Amino acid sequence: MSRLRLVAAGVTDVGRVRDGNEDDFLDQADRLGLVAVADGMGGHRAGEVASATALEALRAAVASGEPLREAIEGANEAVLEKSESDHELQGMGTTLTAGMLGTDGSLTVGHVGDSRAYLIRDGELRQITEDHSLVEEMVRGGELTPEQAEVHPQRSIITRALGIDPQVDVDEYPIELEAGDRILLCSDGLTTMLRPEDIANILGREHDPGRAAQLLVDAANAAGGEDNITAVIIEAVEVSEDEAVAAPVVDDEGDATDTGARPQKRRRRPGRTLLRVAMWALPILLVLAVAFGFVGWYARNSYFVGSNRGRVTVFQGIKGGLLIWDPTVERRTTLQADSPPLTDAQLQDVKDGKKFSSRSDADAYVARLRRQVEATTATTAPPVTTAPPPPAAPPS
Ligand code: MG
Numbered sequence: 001m002s003r004l005r006l007v008a009a010g011v012t013d014v015g016r017v018r019d020g021n022e023d024d025f026l027d028q029a030d031r032l033g034l035v036a037v038a039d040g041m042g043g044h045r046a047g048e049v050a051s052a053t054a055l056e057a058l059r060a061a062v063a064s065g066e067p068l069r070e071a072i073e074g075a076n077e078a079v080l081e082k083s084e085s086d087h088e089l090q091g092m093g094t095t096l097t098a099g100m101l102g103t104d105g106s107l108t109v110g111h112v113g114d115s116r117a118y119l120i121r122d123g124e125l126r127q128i129t130e131d132h133s134l135v136e137e138m139v140r141g142g143e144l145t146p147e148q149a150e151v152h153p154q155r156s157i158i159t160r161a162l163g164i165d166p167q168v169d170v171d172e173y174p175i176e177l178e179a180g181d182r183i184l185l186c187s188d189g190l191t192t193m194l195r196p197e198d199i200a201n202i203l204g205r206e207h208d209p210g211r212a213a214q215l216l217v218d219a220a221n222a223a224g225g226e227d228n229i230t231a232v233i234i235e236a237v238e239v240s241e242d243e244a245v246a247a248p249v250v251d252d253e254g255d256a257t258d259t260g261a262r263p264q265k266r267r268r269r270p271g272r273t274l275l276r277v278a279m280w281a282l283p284i285l286l287v288l289a290v291a292f293g294f295v296g297w298y299a300r301n302s303y304f305v306g307s308n309r310g311r312v313t314v315f316q317g318i319k320g321g322l323l324i325w326d327p328t329v330e331r332r333t334t335l336q337a338d339s340p341p342l343t344d345a346q347l348q349d350v351k352d353g354k355k356f357s358s359r360s361d362a363d364a365y366v367a368r369l370r371r372q373v374e375a376t377t378a379t380t381a382p383p384v385t386t387a388p389p390p391p392a393a394p395p396s
Pocket of ligand 1: 187
């Protein structure tokens, strides 16, 4: 008869943009069958304190026999207490995604925030956790497509974290481990830089947990390294019964189940709690998103006729640009934009950029200018007989 034990290795890296590394991880695979990743946030390095505090509280709670959910709730309290005790640390928080081996050989993943756990089995990568992030909630609510979420400017805003509220809702995922399974725990600095297929490719090529974790971090850095990057890989290794008994993990886990009823005081009522931060941030963000969307719509659904390299030109957009939307050239004509035969009024209109709400209106205006030019330059016909004065061209 054989059993499973965990072998893990991880790498955390500051990335290529940030000054400090607020990510952290815990590798207690040997001693406690416990591995975790935390991504801290807060000003003045408070994020580093948040992630380190959460991981140490988690380790201590599991070592003293608490089940995973209660241990994570305890870590939440530890971060909150610390942030309330020190002005410099106020408002800090952290994500936490942890995997813990049970005595029955199953793995429980406990999760708060937008770090992730993936299962790699038979060469296939499957995401275990759901992100507690604004964009993921918008995707689940049908407001964004997954493709839009990937590039959304607010994609780093999370809706659940440790250290923000006295109560925290912990997601738990039980996994029936099989020998050879690997679990990847990682911070969003990895998953915002690499697509799942990139991660699967690397994990398919490299089976050693430590080397694979390093390759993942290297690839995220090569892709820009815009955030701190952490990757921890856990492998389920089959061991003989003798070895398993000798491994401390069995004793620790035995403790965990024997004394599981003890920390009842930490048990929280179930039910979803939205973080305070999300409650005030969400309406503001929604209003901003709607306003931003409207401005973008307005900017891209406007046209003007102006001058480009001395020629009358149809532009899409607003003259001078609006926020991030610069006008683009839709059509350049052969008409001179800065000298007769256009009238002074028309020249001024073109110089100012005459606005239209549709491309066809802008084209019609250009057509009128062209007819007027042709009429003016035709020596044989007086303008009035071949080209009536354009109604949209105002007198100066
Ligand atoms: Mg991060």
